[in-house]
Amino acid sequence: MTNRTNASSGRPGLTLAVVAVVQFMVSLDLSVVNVGLPEIAAGLGFGAVGLTWVIHAYALTFGGLLLLGGKAADRYGRKRVLLLGLGLFGLASLLGGFAREPGQLVAARAAQGIGAAALAPAALALLTATFPTGKARVRAFGVWSATNAAGGAFGVLIGGLLTEYAGWRWVMFVNVPMAACALALAWRGITESAPTSRGGRPDVLGAVLVAAGMTLLVFGVVRTDRYAWTSPVTLTTLAVAVALLVAFIQVERTTAREPLIRLGLLANRAVAGANAYNLLVGAAMASAFYFASLYLQRVLGTGAALTGTMFLPLAFGVIAGSVVAVKLGYRFAPRHLLVAGGLLTATGLAWFGRIGPDGSFAGDVLGPSIVAGLGFGLCLGPVVSIATAGVAPHEAGTASGLLASSRQIGASLGLAALGTAAHERTGDTGTREALNDGYALGLTLGAVLLVVAAVIALTVLRRTSPPSRVDQVDRTDDRDPVPARD
Known part of the structure; x- marks a missing residue:
């Protein structure tokens, strides 16, 4: 309660500004490299499958260590962890821009993910406590x-413009001034409050186990282009990944240190449902950005800068959907917005799945982009509100980290699974027609994932009243969450 009071009595406008800059930077880094991937592959010598690790390295370290980042924010102070994460993120971006071989860039992307895993949950926990x-x-x-x-x-x-006119290295360098700006804003605009958790040291072993388990899981799926699903190599890799994840759960139950996540938190219906929804949305949308970017460049032959411009309708659609979600949030429970957003986004991706090798931007990209963008924007805010409502103040950082983790892990697993399916459909011919068929399959499968997400929102999340009916509520325990009232 102390942290919430201090945050609220400080400068909530500046806190919101810091969180907004941080979130913009973290989200930008997830997509800014997409358009530059063909140039990165040519410049550093990545193979077709190896190229996906430019995305996986960031998403896996980000997602795998978010729980540790959230716990550290609760234990050591949110401002302190936020500043540390921003510094590491900026330094890793700088080093990645100077990479000379694939391994160096992948390592820099992994370091960016570690920094993001520290700063993202700290920023979101600050937002939750302040409002x-x-x-x-x-x-x-x-x-x-x-x-x-x-x-x-x-x-x-931004990635398209930088890649074409400044070189792909600037998709890494662009983060440096943003990180410096966010660091200055956070240093001056946020007042550090007492840590909300006074437990023992965070469980580093658990963080290593979950990160290693998820990395091996993605690695096993990605390598099915070389080793069949039933091959000893694939089965062994997946078995070890599962064993590491089981060991993570056991460590969380028995560790003498502060566990990364109290397993009882997952019994909170709002937390569990929101994270399952978030994982599927992350899987579908990360894959959609990847496939759409490659379709525009490799099938339609569009340049990097023009490809980036062609994503503007999607960008404006997402922003418009977010604004609409605020307006509708006063009248409808978040659960209803998640169902509507999931189904609308699924419709857009299913429409996207009808792309053709002789298609055009106006006929194959524009309409689906607007529909998918509106749906995606509609569900972004409500899923965060649901996942962090009804959670005790000392676990706000953990709940925030869990939610961000589910999105990143979903993104990596989705790209691995859907990318593998697309590669199998494409085969080794590499023709425009074959590439188109693979990308279309990946986009269609993404639509299926979003339908499943909408079903989860409809059946798992509880019926509650919209916030306009009850503006002030008390926090409840994990057995009686109140996701829609916030």
């Missing part, structure tokens, strides 16, 4: 979701 209830919370998460959407969507445009 705990009511209409102010709806507006704050509306701003957060808009900057989240803008970073991801405009990252493709």
